[in-house]
Amino acid sequence: MSGMVWSVIPPLLLLALVLVTGAAGVDRALRARDGERLFWVGFTAFLGVLMTAAWAVAASPDYTPVAGWAVAAGSTAAAAWVVWRNRRRAVEQERNRTAVQVHGTTLRHRDVLSRWSAYELDPWLAAEYPRLQDVRSPETRDFIRALKTADQLRAGVRTPEDAAAYSQAVDRLAGCLEAAERAAGGGRAA
Incomplete structure (x- = not known):
């Protein structure tokens, strides 16, 4: 056996x-x-x-x-x-796809912030477009709200749904900046 x-x-x-x-x-x-x-x-x-x-x-x-x-x-x-x-x-x-999406969205977010910063930091642009700094303007107020929303969503991205929400917020932020730029007009420098 x-x-x-x-x-x-x-x-x-x-x-x-x-x-x-x-x-x-x-x-x-x-x-x-x-x-x-x-x-x-x-x-x-x-x-x-x-x-x-x-x-x-x-x-x-x-x-x-x-x-x-x-x-x-x-x-x-x-x-x-x-x-x-x-x-x-x-x-x-899925995690890698989300990271790539978030990276692209972050780059677009930074681009919008740089465009906005130019109006804040360049005295000539600030004088040329004074309504972009005036929060009484509805377009500027919308931009500031969209900026806060995008910043809050960027910090909390964990899932693909969070990444999609962040991307939509940055799209809205870019649209709000364009609307504020159009509303501000230009040519008002002394």
Whole structure:
């Protein structure tokens, strides 16, 4: 009986190796989005599991339930690991897309702030467009409100929905600055 125990160990070790390498291959194929490679790696791993399970059963027929449980548990664990990795990769890709979107929106936000700062810091522009500094003007008041909203949203971006809200706020901010510039006119310098 003890000789039969030792005869089932090599196929079970090979089974573990096939499951690990198969799961890693499937993960690489999913990462590369290569459907043909995914099929062949999965098919090869399936055949490897089938052959090592058959070897384990043929080597020690008394340990057929052990081989069956090893195949079921190992396959379930490998599949769970692949699913976990794929979900983690999807979350990371979403996080990267959000970061890129936020970076682009931040650049647009800075551009609007630089345009606004020119009216604040350049005495000639301040004299040319005095209504841009007058908060009694409805357009300037709208711009200041949009500026506060965009600044508040920039600090709280965590999700794609937050990034979209921030982007919309910066779009509104740019529109409010353009409306304030149009309303301010120009040519009023002394």
